[in-house]
Amino acid sequence: MHALILTADGPAAVTDHPEPAVPHGEALIQLRLGGVCATDLELVKGYMGFTGVLGHEWVGEVLHAPNAALVGKRVVGDINAACGACETCLAGRPHHCPTRTVLGIDGRDGAFAERLALPMTNLSLVPDSVSDEAAVFVEPLAAACEILQQVHVRPTDRVVVIGAGRLGQLCARVLALTGAQVDVLSRGASRLALLPAGIGQHALEINPEAAQQLVGADLVVECSGSADGLVTATTLVRPAGTIVMKTTVHNPEAVTPIPWVINEIRLIGSRCGPFEPALRLLASGAVDPTPLITAQFSLREGVTALQAAAQPAHTKVVLTP
């Protein structure tokens, strides 16, 4: 089958790849739509030292599964495949299982292929009312929901999201549902225009003073994908406020903790989140991510798709099989 793969030596390439092995308890899934994420672009640069099939944002159709009732159904799936038996899993933290594999990121072939395999327990059914174009956002939308799992955001809070890219867009939408005032700070103005009404838009290329005007936020969500994002977040958060760290870049700028101690800042690393709330927000229409899709390519054009996703002109680039 065709797959977009990373090897130890050489750039990402579309090749003929063996069909996925389907171990006991796993389902074989036909890709319907894949989404390119900033993490994919970091993996291409060497982050995590990953080799294999890329891709962890996807919606597909079950071809084979231990539970036959799933066959033919549209599904999305949690990308962390945990052991389910260790101390960490039994403590309710399977996303942190020390022996986990992560779809298209760590030790497990990903979704940018005609077919993929995942444990059946990782899968969630996609309601008929949720299109493939919306469902392909469930994984990053779950990562946005993870912020609300970790932090109590209050309706009277002032929230700043740094970055208007793929993840920043989703975080801003989810955070605005709390009733909090949400402002998005970005270098450029073009992606800001994709934000729904009611979310503040602040482009440094238009207003170089934009960051100073947002100082004192109760919560800063750092989704810039930039090496210096955490430094900016530190200048924006109020004393005793909270910074949520979403950016994983291959070479982040090193930071000094002194202002965090003096100002008693709380910082929270935030990664993958719960799929079911994300599906509910799509099914209810509370979040509509589909305007974020700016280009569609076929899997065979996967390398071109990655190049497009790296351009500021694009937000979400999707791949069809």
Added chain:
Amino acid sequence: MHALILTADGPAAVTDHPEPAVPHGEALIQLRLGGVCATDLELVKGYMGFTGVLGHEWVGEVLHAPNAALVGKRVVGDINAACGACETCLAGRPHHCPTRTVLGIDGRDGAFAERLALPMTNLSLVPDSVSDEAAVFVEPLAAACEILQQVHVRPTDRVVVIGAGRLGQLCARVLALTGAQVDVLSRGASRLALLPAGIGQHALEINPEAAQQLVGADLVVECSGSADGLVTATTLVRPAGTIVMKTTVHNPEAVTPIPWVINEIRLIGSRCGPFEPALRLLASGAVDPTPLITAQFSLREGVTALQAAAQPAHTKVVLTP
């Protein structure tokens, strides 16, 4: 009067210093006992660029006060002098008032002098049952209590305190009162011996594998006072666990946030805390810090006292007027 002061050019010195100005609303206090803190030693190295009278750990007797009932009473005092009127103060965060002065640290002469001044609202009466030798620890003990203001420590948690120095000793004592298992990790063994029974002692000079054996802690409190303390804390905390950052060193090692994001670590800067709970813990005897006093000097020997406090052989060095 005699005072231990820092000037812009030159080392700390004991000089004849003008009597403190006592603005409206402030009390004039006669020093009874002062305590040397790691922060004092960092200030001497240039931290905060402070000049003036050093010292922020103290117990004294009120000489003059707007409330005459205080005169002659033993008091301790919150070191943050806030405006009480700004948005931050009105939000209940006077410790973070942007125009605050901080006794012996920022914009306000400190306690290593015969007399000092502080706003009357900052003062707390010391119960008769609490000795001067215990009361001089209220300020750092309040900073230890601040951890429990910020983090819900559960009796089943496993806690590691990095550093067996002045603040680490107090943090370990307060945290052990929750019923949690508390282990203290230190380079040397000598200060560990000062810990009360029931708190784990782990010296790297005796067991180089000590850190590896403590990996997976629910909470790591970083009190090392070392530039690399936060790096060690990151290796010890479990996924989705918490690091409390107490160390303010003049030149901390820069850190990379990637492991915090991947492992969803929560980091919390922690500085000054509430005085009343600290006084209750001293009055009840739940915490007895007095064995930590390893040397006493007079104010005139202040420079020698600072030098002694920098030696690993000493834990708390106190100053009499």
